Amino acid sequence: MSDCIFCKLASGEIPAAKLYEDSDLIAIRDVKPLAPVHILIITKKHIPTLLDLTEADMPIISKIIKVANELAKKEGVAEPGFRVVINVNEEGGQKIFHLHVHLLGGMHFD
Numbered sequence: 001m002s003d004c005i006f007c008k009l010a011s012g013e014i015p016a017a018k019l020y021e022d023s024d025l026i027a028i029r030d031v032k033p034l035a036p037v038h039i040l041i042i043t044k045k046h047i048p049t050l051l052d053l054t055e056a057d058m059p060i061i062s063k064i065i066k067v068a069n070e071l072a073k074k075e076g077v078a079e080p081g082f083r084v085v086i087n088v089n090e091e092g093g094q095k096i097f098h099l100h101v102h103l104l105g106g107m108h109f110d
Helices: 004-013 053-075
Strands: 018-021 025-028 037-043 082-085 099-105
Touching: 004 025, 004 053, 004 082, 018 037, 025 053, 053 082, 053 099
Parallel strands: none
Antiparallel strands: 018 025, 025 037, 037 099, 082 099
């Protein structure tokens, strides 16, 4: 998608300090963090929402969870606790229609 900011980040067209990268995913810090640790794990493949995943895309969900766990440990939020959030569509809080996961930690969530 030529106008998708996450596609541009994933392709390197927009430079970013990547915390993680492989053939399927990148992870970056959120520019408007909602917690002391707020990392976005973004698919390189343009998938608009969680609802748009196909059967062939299912392995990426496992990889996202694995990467979230690894990053939570690296960031020191694994043991105290953290959140992994996927917003879906407008009423679900999704702002950018490219599948991504929020890793949030470093604070107490009620």
